[in-house]
Amino acid sequence: MSLLGVGKGVESPPSKTKKDTIAKNEDQQETGTCEKLSSSHLPRSIFSRALCEQLATMQVKSLVNEAPPQATHKTDAFVARYKKLEGLLRHAMDSGDFTALFNRNKPMVDKEPHRISDAVRLAAQRQVCDRLQSDLLTQEEMRDFCYTLEKWANKTPKPMKPAWFQWVVCGMREKGMLLYDMYIDYVAFTKARAEMHPKIREWLTTTKFFTLMTESDDTIFRRLPIVHLYNYVTKKVWLVQVRLGLAYYDVDGQGYLTEESMEAYIRDMIPTLPHLDEMDPTLEPFYLCAATRKFFFFLDPRRIDKVQIAAIISSLLLDDIFELHDLEVRTTNWFGVYSLLRIYKHYVYLDTDANGMLSPKEFLKFNYSSRGNQVCLTETFVNALFSEKMTYHGEMDFRTYIDFVLAIENKNEEQSISYFVKVLDVHGKGYLNSSDLHYFYKDVYKILFECSLEPPKFEDIKTEIFDMIKPSNPCRITAADLFSSGKGGYVIGMLIDAKTLDEAENLEIVGNS
Incomplete structure (x- = not known):
């Protein structure tokens, strides 16, 4: 019995031998159909595999001894769906062209086979967020880090006498050679690092210390201002917070944001930006469009309609957005109200027919x-x-x-x-x-x-x-x-x-x- 027979009127019951023959033929027909679908002619994609699995598990029951089912809208939709599916399958196997089974990359199958993959994707996204959450430092841990730096700062290098060392440092300060109050050398840094939080120890490596040393103004004793270390750790914590915030909008869990996801992220940020408090609510759609398009114009060179989260964080565009925490911002800041009004008013001016x-x-x-x-x-x-x-x-x-x-x-x-x-x-x-x-x-x-x-x-x-x-x-x-x-x-x-x-x-x- 083919799929086209589902839902039709009931014929007179055949004999037992005839019934067995019909059931056997149906099993052979179903097995042959699945074997043809699993051949190399079918595109090897998620949709084709889902279609093959659904057909392999689909049971077509004979209705010869059963009363006709009660007609409902849901039943009619089900029958129509599988009638269309069978027609597409017959055409595909006759012509060898399976592209008709897909409509804009949407398979003619139920979403049931994809529920497991969706659950795995959401679980992976939660795992990424939990890992990023573990990288965040509490205020108490940051205070302990600052206390540790101050504890080991301004220590006299061992080969030098403390009195002579302090005399040279005072002379350097009088000449304006030292701009900061507290410095730390490499020996003291290694001792301080042993007392720091494990996550901070991962960030503040020996390589990073000497990289930051290139920005130090103490060229005589080769010491590093502790404020450089503090700013570096603070920036790392901030980046983790931003990465965590963006990860919640990564629907696919692949490290990208679509234009809709980026727009949702900026929309949720608007209430936290004091500079935008007085913006007319009717201008919000235009603001979201202007803000989102700047990210995609500069960070999506291949025009694939999605932007890497890593590219968003490494760019300076987020810095311009976070500048809006201040009431007064630069007039050249694209994300400020002034820029929006300038662009919007000129657009309205050009639109003479409104x-x-x-x-x-x-x-x-x-x-x-x-x-x-x-x-x-x-x-x-x-x-x-x-x-x-x-x-x-x-x-x-x-x-x-x-x-x-x-x-x-x-x-x-x-x-x-x-x-x-x-x-x-x-x-x-x-x-x-x-x-x-x-x-x-x-x-x-x-x-x-x-x-x-x-x-x-x-x-x-x-x-x-x-x-x-x-x-x-x-x-x-x-x-x-x-x-x-x-x-x-x-x-x-x-x-x-x-x-x-x-x-x-x-x-x-x-x-x-």
Whole structure:
């Protein structure tokens, strides 16, 4: 009996011999189906294995001696599901193409086989969090660490007489050679280290002591200020706390955060940041988008829509967020309220039809930069931007707008250069050639000419660009060439911004034609 027969009307009961024959044929058919599914033609993935296991354990009972089941919505859904599954299986085995069994990487199977893997993943995540929790030091342990350092600080080196040593130290202080009150040498450090917490001993190794010694101002007695040791341990504890906080948002337990997870992390931090207390609640979605996109713009170069937790911790972006614990922050801090209002107000200013999106015509009015310089984008570049970057019905949303603002305000950064090269490379070759340069420069030349200026000819500009960049291939300019030259941001500005040439007299641009 096939799966298509489940839920149909009951026929007259066959004889016992006929019933045995039917059951035997069903067993053979089911076994053959599972053997075919386990062959090498089926993709070796989690989904295919789950499908094979489910079919292997699926029992198709004969309904010849049973009353028809009571029709329910759940029963109808079950029958329809397995009817569809059987049709897909038949088509797959006939055609040899098993891709139809999957819809956007979602298998046509129940989630039951994955419950164990989900439980293992959650258990592993809890284990990571517990391990990180064990690395945290209590306030009492930190006080003991500070007391131990003070106990062994300012000890007289054994070969020296205490009176002479103190006399030299006082002279060094009078001359301003010593900036701190307490110092410790290596001998005293080894004795103090024996009294420290085991976790601190793992951090403060001999190698780390002499690495920190390079920052010491006591070059005569080769001693290290104990504040350097204290700051180092404090930074380690802080990093563990941050790593623990991020681990709770790592849904897959693979050391990555998705954009949704990063947004949730920042959202939960907002109530703890006094600088954001007076932010209008209606601006919170825009703030979360702007803050999250900065992490992904700079820390997700491969654009895989997830960022390594290790990269987040090692970057300086979290330092800018934690600066918001103060009421007064730098106006250049991307995560501050001032930056959000500046970006949001300009976006609203550009959106003349108030539909929440920017058309190419509206985006052409983009004319500011946080660095204090105005810009004048060309129409050719704007059209290429809207063609390359993801837009909705030919218009740009706030998320895509944030990426452009990050790129235009950090043109010399590697991620920004890669962003612009993908736009300027209209044919997707992976590099820029003379044709690409001419295609974008002609609009710059036109704007300057209409402003009664005398712009350089393209041949002069092309020669100057290749001389500045010095690409590895004399006919091609890659993003790596632009970044390594240190002048990639300026070259990009020459091709997309008409005001770059107008403000570059000190950069020795080729003279007028």
